[in-house]
Structure formats: C-alpha cells, structure tokens
Amino acid sequence: MHAATSDQVHRAAVEVTGLVKRFGEKTAVDRLDLTVPAGSWFGVVGPNGAGKTTTIRMIVGLLRPDEGAVRIQGCDVWPDPTAAKRLVGVLPDDLRLFERLTGEELILYVGLLRGFERSEVLRRSEELLELLGLRSAGNDLVADYSTGMRKKIALAAALVHSPRVLLLDEPFESVDPVSSKVIVEVLEHYRAGGGTVLFSSHVMDTVERLCDHVAIVSDGRVVRSGTVASLTEASHVRLEDVFVDAVGGAASTSDDALAWLAAG
Amino acid sequence: MALLDSPVSATADPDAAFDRRHSFADLAVLAVQLRWRLSTNRLARRGKRTRRFVIAAASLYTVANIVALGSARFLEDDQAGATVILLMASMAMGWVFGPVMIGGVDETVDPTRLALLPLTSTDRYVVQLAAALSGTGPIAASVGLLLGLTFGHTALDASLLIVPLSAAVAILFMVGAARSLAALLAIAQRSRTGRDLAVLLAALVGGTMFTLAQLSRDVLGAGGGALLDVLSWLPFAWPARAINAARSGDVVVACGWLLISSIAMVLAHLLWIRLGNFLLLNGERVAQTRRSRRRALLSGASGEFGGALARQWVYLLRSPNSRVGFVFGTVFGIAFALVQIVQQGEGNSAAAAFGILLAMLANLGAATNVLGFDAGSLWLEVLAGGPSRANMIARQLIALPNLLLPTWVSGLIVGVWTGEWRLVALVCLLAVPVAFNVLSFGMVTSVVSPAPLPDWDNPFGNRQGNESRATRVAVIALGGVASAIGLSAPIFIVLFRSLREWYLWLVPLGGLVYAVTLFLLVSLWSGRYLRGREPKLIERLAPRALN
Numbered sequence: 001m002h003a004a005t006s007d008q009v010h011r012a013a014v015e016v017t018g019l020v021k022r023f024g025e026k027t028a029v030d031r032l033d034l035t036v037p038a039g040s041w042f043g044v045v046g047p048n049g050a051g052k053t054t055t056i057r058m059i060v061g062l063l064r065p066d067e068g069a070v071r072i073q074g075c076d077v078w079p080d081p082t083a084a085k086r087l088v089g090v091l092p093d094d095l096r097l098f099e100r101l102t103g104e105e106l107i108l109y110v111g112l113l114r115g116f117e118r119s120e121v122l123r124r125s126e127e128l129l130e131l132l133g134l135r136s137a138g139n140d141l142v143a144d145y146s147t148g149m150r151k152k153i154a155l156a157a158a159l160v161h162s163p164r165v166l167l168l169d170e171p172f173e174s175v176d177p178v179s180s181k182v183i184v185e186v187l188e189h190y191r192a193g194g195g196t197v198l199f200s201s202h203v204m205d206t207v208e209r210l211c212d213h214v215a216i217v218s219d220g221r222v223v224r225s226g227t228v229a230s231l232t233e234a235s236h237v238r239l240e241d242v243f244v245d246a247v248g249g250a251a252s253t254s255d256d257a258l259a260w261l262a263a264g
Numbered sequence: 265m266a267l268l269d270s271p272v273s274a275t276a277d278p279d280a281a282f283d284r285r286h287s288f289a290d291l292a293v294l295a296v297q298l299r300w301r302l303s304t305n306r307l308a309r310r311g312k313r314t315r316r317f318v319i320a321a322a323s324l325y326t327v328a329n330i331v332a333l334g335s336a337r338f339l340e341d342d343q344a345g346a347t348v349i350l351l352m353a354s355m356a357m358g359w360v361f362g363p364v365m366i367g368g369v370d371e372t373v374d375p376t377r378l379a380l381l382p383l384t385s386t387d388r389y390v391v392q393l394a395a396a397l398s399g400t401g402p403i404a405a406s407v408g409l410l411l412g413l414t415f416g417h418t419a420l421d422a423s424l425l426i427v428p429l430s431a432a433v434a435i436l437f438m439v440g441a442a443r444s445l446a447a448l449l450a451i452a453q454r455s456r457t458g459r460d461l462a463v464l465l466a467a468l469v470g471g472t473m474f475t476l477a478q479l480s481r482d483v484l485g486a487g488g489g490a491l492l493d494v495l496s497w498l499p500f501a502w503p504a505r506a507i508n509a510a511r512s513g514d515v516v517v518a519c520g521w522l523l524i525s526s527i528a529m530v531l532a533h534l535l536w537i538r539l540g541n542f543l544l545l546n547g548e549r550v551a552q553t554r555r556s557r558r559r560a561l562l563s564g565a566s567g568e569f570g571g572a573l574a575r576q577w578v579y580l581l582r583s584p585n586s587r588v589g590f591v592f593g594t595v596f597g598i599a600f601a602l603v604q605i606v607q608q609g610e611g612n613s614a615a616a617a618f619g620i621l622l623a624m625l626a627n628l629g630a631a632t633n634v635l636g637f638d639a640g641s642l643w644l645e646v647l648a649g650g651p652s653r654a655n656m657i658a659r660q661l662i663a664l665p666n667l668l669l670p671t672w673v674s675g676l677i678v679g680v681w682t683g684e685w686r687l688v689a690l691v692c693l694l695a696v697p698v699a700f701n702v703l704s705f706g707m708v709t710s711v712v713s714p715a716p717l718p719d720w721d722n723p724f725g726n727r728q729g730n731e732s733r734a735t736r737v738a739v740i741a742l743g744g745v746a747s748a749i750g751l752s753a754p755i756f757i758v759l760f761r762s763l764r765e766w767y768l769w770l771v772p773l774g775g776l777v778y779a780v781t782l783f784l785l786v787s788l789w790s791g792r793y794l795r796g797r798e799p800k801l802i803e804r805l806a807p808r809a810l811n
Binding site: 060061062063064080082083085086090092096097098100101102105109110112113114115141158 | 286291294297298301302305306309374376377378379380381382383384391544545546
C-alpha cells in the first residue's frame with residue numbers, strides 16, 4: 001500500500017457530487033459522491049452491477065449524467081468534457097480501438113490526435129511498448145492481440161499524453177498474472193511522479209494491496225469510503241470483510257446444497 | 265524510462281500538461297493519414313490479389329464514370345440530362361446505403377473510437393469528414409464525377425463554375441447523408457428492437473436495389489421516364505438538376521438548384537454532427553435497459569441434442585450476426601426467387617411455382633458454414649467432447665428456417681400472383697425434403713471447409729474479417745446447387761410420375777423420409793470426421809479462445 005503525501009491528499013484530483021444516472025426505470029447511479037485525493041491510488045469496488053463502470057464513464061465524459069457534477073483537477077467535466085479529457089487517461093471496460101492499426105501506430109495516432117509532436121510521440125511510444133512488454137508485438141495489428149495485450153496497448157494509449165489522472169475500469173480483468181504485474185509496475189511508476197490512479201475492481205485483494213483509498217459502491221451509492229487503513233484497522237478485519245459487510249453479507253448455503261459436487 | 269520518471273505532477277502548472285491545440289488543417293491531414301493507414305493495413309493483410317482487385321475496381325469505376333458522364337457532350341440534351349440524373353442518383357444510393365449492407369469496412373465511421381480524445385464536436389467532424397473523403401471508393405467516385413461532369417457538361421460560360429461546384433456539393437451531400445444514416449443505425453443498434461429494424465431497413469433497401477438492378481431493363485422499358493421523374497425529385501438528384509440547367513444555359517435555375525442542394529448538404533452534415541454527439545454521450549441508454557428477456561428459452565431443453573438445439577435457437581434469436589444473417593437471407597431469398605420468376609415472364613405458372621425453391625440459393629451461406637457461425641462457443645463443445653454429431657445436427661437444423669421461410673413467403677406471393685395454389689402448396693411441402701438435402705450438403709462443407717467469420721460480440725470470437733473467401737463461396741454455391749438438384753432428383757422424378765395419381769400428396773412425405781435418412785447418415789460421417797480435429801478447428805475458427 002502506498003501513502004500519498006499530505007499535500008497531495010488535501011487536493012482533490014476528482015470530485016463527484018450528487019451524480020445520478022437512470023436507464024429507463026433503473027437507477028444505475030443514485031446521488032453518488034466521491035472525492036479522490038490528488039496523488040492517491042483510489043479503488044472503487046462493488047459487486048457486479050453496482051454502478052462502477054457507469055460512474056467512471058460519467059467521470060471521463062463518455063456518458064452524460066442525469067444530475068450531479070464532476071470536476072477533475074477543478075475542471076468541470078459537464079456539459080463540455082473536452083477540457084477534462086486533456087487531463088485524464090482512460091482505460092475503458094469495453095476497449096474500442098482501431099483494430100487495423102498496429103500497436104505502435106495506435107499509440108502514434110492517439111498521441112498525434114492529442115496534439116503532440118511526432119518525434120515526441122514516437123519516443124514515448126517506444127518506451128511504453130518496451131515497458132509493457134509489447135515491443136515484439138508493436139508491429140502486429142491490434143485485432144490480433146490477446147485480451148491482456150489489448151489492455152496493455154490501451155493503457156499505453158491512455159498514458160502517452162502523461163495525464164494527471166488515470167481512470168481504469170477493471171484493468172486486471174482477464175489479464176494473466178505476468179501482464180498484471182507489468183501493469184502494476186507501470187502504474188506505480190506513474191503514481192510515484194504525482195499522478196492519481198482511480199480504478200474499479202471487484203477483486204478485493206488487488207485493491208487492498210495497491211490502494212491507499214477506497215470507496216465501496218453498492219446500488220449506485222457509496223456505502224463506505226476512506227483510506228484503506230481507516231476501514232480495516234479499526235476493527236482489525238480485511239477489506240473483503242468490510243466489503244461483504246457493506247454490501248449486504250454473503251449468501252448462506254445449507255449443508256445439502258451442492259452435495260452433488262462431492263467427489264466420488 | 266524518461267517518460268515515466270517524469271509524469272505530470274499534480275502540483276505542476278496545469279497548462280503545461282494541456283495538449284497543443286490542432287488547427288483544422290492539421291486534424292484533416294492526420295485523419296487522411298489514419299484512414300490510409302487503416303486501409304493499407306487491411307489490404308496488406310488480404311494479399312496481393314485483393315490489392316490488385318481493389319486498385320483495378322477503383323480505376324475502372326473512375327474511368328466508367330468519366331466516360332458515362334463525359335459522353336454527354338456527344339448526346340442530345342434530354343439523353344444527357346437523363347444520364348446525369350440516373351448516374352448521380354444511383355451513385356448516391358450506393359454511397360449512402362452501401363455501408364449499411366457492408367458494415368465494418370471503415371473504422372473511422374465510428375465516432376466512439378475517438379471518444380477518449382480531447383476533441384470538440386467540430387474537431388471530430390473535421391476528422392471524420394476528412395477520413396470519409398479519403399477512402400479509395402470516395403476518391404474514385406469524386407474524381408469520376410468531377411472530371412466526367414466537367415468534360416461532358418460545361419462550356420465557356422457560367423457552367424464552368426456551376427458544374428464543378430454542383431459536383432462538389434453532391435459529393436459532400438452523399439458523405440453527410442451516408443454518415444447520418446450510419447449514425448442513426450448505430451443508435452438504433454443499441455437496442456435489440458432497433459437493431460432488428462435497422463437490419464430490416466437495410467435488407468429491404470438492399471433487396472429493392474437488387475431487384476431493381478436485376479429488372480432494370482424491364483423497369484426502364486416499361487416506364488423509364490416515370491422512374492427518372494421520381495429520381496429527379498430525390499435530394500440525391502438535386503445537384504444533377506443544377507448541372508442539367510447549367511448545361512442548357514439556364515443560369516438562374518441552375519443557381520437555384522445549387523442553392524437548394526447546398527442547403528440539403530449543410531442540413532445533412534448538421535444532422536451527422538448532432539447524431540454523432542448523441543451517439544457518444546447517450547449511446548448506452550437503451551442497451552442497458554433491455555436485458556433479461558427470453559430467459560426461459562433454455563428451460564425446456566434436456567440432453568445433449570436438446571441443449572445444443574436450444575442453444576443454437578437462442579443464438580439465432582440473440583446473436584446479432586445470426587439475426588442479421590437471418591433477416592438478410594430472408595429478404596434476399598424472396599427477392600432472388602421473385603426476380604428469377606419475373607424474368608421468366610408471365611404465362612408459365614408451373615415454372616413460377618417451382619421457382620420459389622430458388623429462394624434457398626440465396627441462403628446457402630446459412631447452411632454451409634455452421635461451425636464458422638457462432639465459432640466462439642466451439643470451445644464449450646470441445647470441452648464437452650464435441651463438436652459431436654448432436655451438435656452438428658442442431659447447428660444444421662437451426663439453418664432450416666433460413667431455407668424455408670423465404671421459400672414459403674415466395675410461395676405465398678406466387679400463389680397470389682398466379683392463382684395456382686394447389687401447385688404452390690405442393691412445392692412448399694416439397695421444399696422441406698429439398699431443404700434437408702441442402703442441409704446434408706451443408707454439413708459436409710461445414711466440417712470439411714469451415715470458414716472463419718468475424719464475431720465482434722463474443723470475446724472468444726474471431727475479430728478478423730472474411731479473408732479470401734470468394735473462391736470458397738463460389739465453389740460452395742455451385743456445389744450446393746448441383747448437390748441440391750442431384751440429391752433431390754429422385755423426389756422430383758417420383759413427383760412428375762405421380763402428378764395424376766391419388767398418392768401425389770404422399771410424395772413430399774416420402775421425400776422427407778428419404779432426405780432425413782440421408783441427413784442422418786451424413787451426420788454420422790461428420791461426427792466421425794471431426795473427431796481429433798477439434799484443436800485445429802478452434803485454432804482456425806476462434807483463435808482468440810486459445811489466448
């Protein structure tokens with residue numbers, strides 16, 4: 001776990017107030033408030049369907065909220081998310097990449113479309129590919145990449161402009177341990193220089209290991225939030241126990257249930 | 265690592281991190297480069313033959329347009345006017361509706377791929393417009409239009425200015441209309457109902473265009489003037505009217521039509537921008553509200569065959585690929601059968617009734633590559649010891665509605681048209697054993713020569729396009745027709761010998777017993793053939809499942 005410096009903690013990288021999103025009759029995000037301190041490693045955890053992805057999409061300007069406000073480094077995301085997009089790097093859940101570009105070309109065009117000089121983008125691209133273990137696959141089409149490679153190339157594209165805040169939606173899902181380790185190393189590197197990482201996950205161990213702050217989301221609301229230490233140390237429990245307690249407890253199974261699974 | 269040793273600090277000067285702003289010209293150049301990179305990567309992957317084909321097709325199309333439009337210089341005024349309207353309207357229809365039927369060709373169509381970049385809606389518009397104009401097809405069409413029209417329809421007067429301007433407006437209008445339609449369909453496709461409506465619209469447009477193209481001689485012969493009148497009032501033909509007026513020296517009318525065309529063009533582009541923005545910021549709304557329907561579909565299934573059949577049925581209902589294939593197959597099957605029947609002329613009711621069986625031809629693809637469709641779920645079958653005979657039978661049987669529905673609908677139309685209900689009913693019944701014979705042939709090709717199909721909705725599916733499938737499609741089409749005729753020949757021989765016998769209506773039943781027996785025998789063989797080939801099958805059809 002990494003503690004943010006006191007100066008960084010007092011500045012909010014992301015502020016979310018009263019965020020609401022409804023899909024038809026379902027309220028996916030229900031008056032959600034969130035403050036992500038600058039320089040922190042912030043985990044948003046919650047069960048499937050809790051509203052994590054919807055929240056992240058609204059934070060980064062990909063989905064218009066019905067109510068509420070989002071500020072990134074003091075910059076209002078809505079109604080015009082363009083300025084905020086300059087400040088953030090995003091690894092979305094559904095990776096919509098240019099499939100018929102090579103990995104190297106993808107980073108190049110993302111960098112160029114963000115307004116960087118070609119030589120600078122190429123330099124950064126080379127370093128990112130090297131660091132993410134994609135150098136040998138740099139000339140392969142993105143369409144041919146495995147799920148882990150797609151996540152890594154998308155992370156490279158999210159980092160190429162050196163953003164202030166990095167938002168990652170389930171970055172370790174479907175990723176093998178080696179790729180996960182590489183991604184974590186890159187993120188730690190990024191954060192060590194003052195960047196803020198916000199990521200969603202439902203893997204408690206990963207969140208507890210990496211994050212200094214956490215928000216537990218359930219039914220579209222933040223039900224617990226704070227530093228990981230404050231949530232776990234007071235009652236000497238693990239984050240998973242806090243999570244289960246916060247979202248409604250584990251399912252009970254009778255002795256007869258799943259008896260058919262017994263071997264032999 | 266210099267880059268990551270010095271990431272942007274949260275305490276640094278905020279403006280230092282902001283990306284440099286682009287000029288619109290920079291963005292346009294970048295978009296053109298991006299579009300060409302995507303196109304060349306795609307062509308490089310497809311091999312020399314495809315590259316040559318694309319270059320030859322684009323060159324031919326350009327030259328054909330230059331010749332057709334330029335020849336107006338040597339034609340009578342009426343003929344020249346008709347040529348311009350017909351050519352420009354058909355080009356616009358192809359440009360606007362073509363991508364609807366051949367989706368996934370141009371990745372720059374999709375604004376969501378640019379969603380994470382700090383581009384304003386105007387920036388995005390510039391990028392997409394430049395990309396839209398710089399494809400091989402648009403360049404070929406634009407060069408053909410500009411050169412052909414300038415050569416064929418200008419003199420040393422105002423037409424020298426009005427004609428090229430009108431051509432440019434026509435090109436921009438086509439781009440705006442095409443992208444607006446694409447965005448509308450993308451919005452529709454966020455819900456299942458919307459997607460079905462979009463596919464149905466595309467299929468109907470495609471079917472109509474196919475029918476018109478096939479019957480163009482008859483249509484033009486019967487009332488070419490009327491067709492031209494209708495076409496000339498469509499917005500696609502307004503620039504052509506400006507060109508015709510300019511050629512005739514009627515500058516005021518020409519300017520009027522040019523103005524109206526320009527307004528239509530601007531409206532199309534404004535609509536495109538609005539729809540693009542809507543798609544980016546509200547696109548998920550419907551998709552997340554429509555789930556959990558038809559959960560009970562699998563509840564009645566039991567056993568290996570029942571489970572396989574139920575799963576394939578669910579796939580037919582839910583998989584976008586399968587639904588699209590089904591709707592297109594049905595519409596084109598009907599169109600194909602009716603075109604062949606109409607071209608035979610009136611007065612041959614028997615030929616018309618038997619002609620409905622041709623509807624199956626347009627749907628051979630559904631039956632001859634059942635492992636290629638839904639390849640993403642192959643790994644499940646392989647883990648369970650398959651794909652077994654039961655899986656193959658289930659996959660083939662789900663292609664049966666694709667063969668029978670267009671045949672029966674064509675039968676209804678022919679029945680109404682000819683009044684030969686008895687014969688039509690008999691052929692509709694015979695269609696069932698014939699369809700089983702097609703399935704038998706399809707099972708052989710499905711296991712011997714399965715072809716990968718792209719499946720964007722399945723994480724284990726194949727994300728690549730249909731590479732080098734033209735030869736396979738041609739061979740299978742010919743083989744399919746020959747096999748369906750050959751295998752069904754005994755049924756028809758018995759039928760023709762029984763036309764006046766009391767047991768005539770038992771022939772379809774006997775034919776069905778024969779065809780199903782054959783089908784089951786082929787399925788035995790296919791189950792054995794697949795044994796031991798499963799890993800290769802996954803590697804070929806669903807490579808992502810191995811990652």
